[in-house]
Amino acid sequence: MGLKLPKYDEGELVEMLRQQDRKAFSYLYDNYSDALYGVVLKVVRSEETAQDLLQEIFVKIWKNIAQYDVGKGRLFTWMLNIARNTSIDYLRVNRPEIQDIESAVYWVEEHQEIYNELDAKELREVVSQLKPEQQTLIEMVYWGGYTHEETAQRLEMPLGTVKTRVRSALRDLRKYFGT
Numbered sequence: 595m596g597l598k599l600p601k602y603d604e605g606e607l608v609e610m611l612r613q614q615d616r617k618a619f620s621y622l623y624d625n626y627s628d629a630l631y632g633v634v635l636k637v638v639r640s641e642e643t644a645q646d647l648l649q650e651i652f653v654k655i656w657k658n659i660a661q662y663d664v665g666k667g668r669l670f671t672w673m674l675n676i677a678r679n680t681s682i683d684y685l686r687v688n689r690p691e692i693q694d695i696e697s698a699v700y701w702v703e704e705h706q707e708i709y710n711e712l713d714a715k716e717l718r719e720v721v722s723q724l725k726p727e728q729q730t731l732i733e734m735v736y737w738g739g740y741t742h743e744e745t746a747q748r749l750e751m752p753l754g755t756v757k758t759r760v761r762s763a764l765r766d767l768r769k770y771f772g773t
Contacts, residue, residue: 601743604669611659623652625741626670628760630677637681647684651677670741720770728763735760 602610602621610618630651635644654676662672721732734740734748742760746753 601747605664608659608662608664608669611656614656619652619656621743622655625743626673627652628742628757629670629735630673632764633674633677634681637678638684643684647680648677651680654680720767723770724763724766728759728766731756731760732763732767 602618607618607622611622627648631644631648634647634651635641638644638647651673655673658676662669666672721729724732730749731745734745735742740748742756743753745751746756749756
């Protein structure tokens with residue numbers, strides 16, 4: 595007998611978050627933290643720092659959800675911007691050679707070797723070397739913007755299976771890139 599997880603569409607989730615619903619926030623964290631952690635880790639390149647920043651990012655999301663404008667894009671995109679900006683701000687404070695936002699963005703782009711070596715087409719070719727079920731999951735979660743929960747629903751898979759297979763796919767991709 596498994597635990598029945600709540601299912602929210604994006605509009606419902608945003609409204610619940612604006613009402614400071616803790617269950618909705620737990621759902622948000624459970625379904626988006628892995629993706630945001632990956633973005634932060636790519637920027638700061640330290641697991642410990644990325645974990646600390648992830649907590650800070652979710653506090654910012656919680657405190658600033660009223661500023662999210664549904665008309666400007668998806669919730670996930672808004673959260674990605676918070677994650678990226680928080681990570682860049684961290685680098686600006688902790689890397690004396692980075693003095694302004696333009697320098698920070700330049701520094702991040704210069705130090706993301708994977709993206710400097712691969713264009714989007716090449717990255718898709720690398721992903722195409724994964725197992726078919728891994729390819730589908732990576733495409734849905736990272737390129738399609740689906741949460742793990744939405745992916746599980748659409749593919750009619752248990753949520754735990756989706757999370758495990760996404761982690762496995764990311765591990766396989768890291769081997770390819772030697773990171």
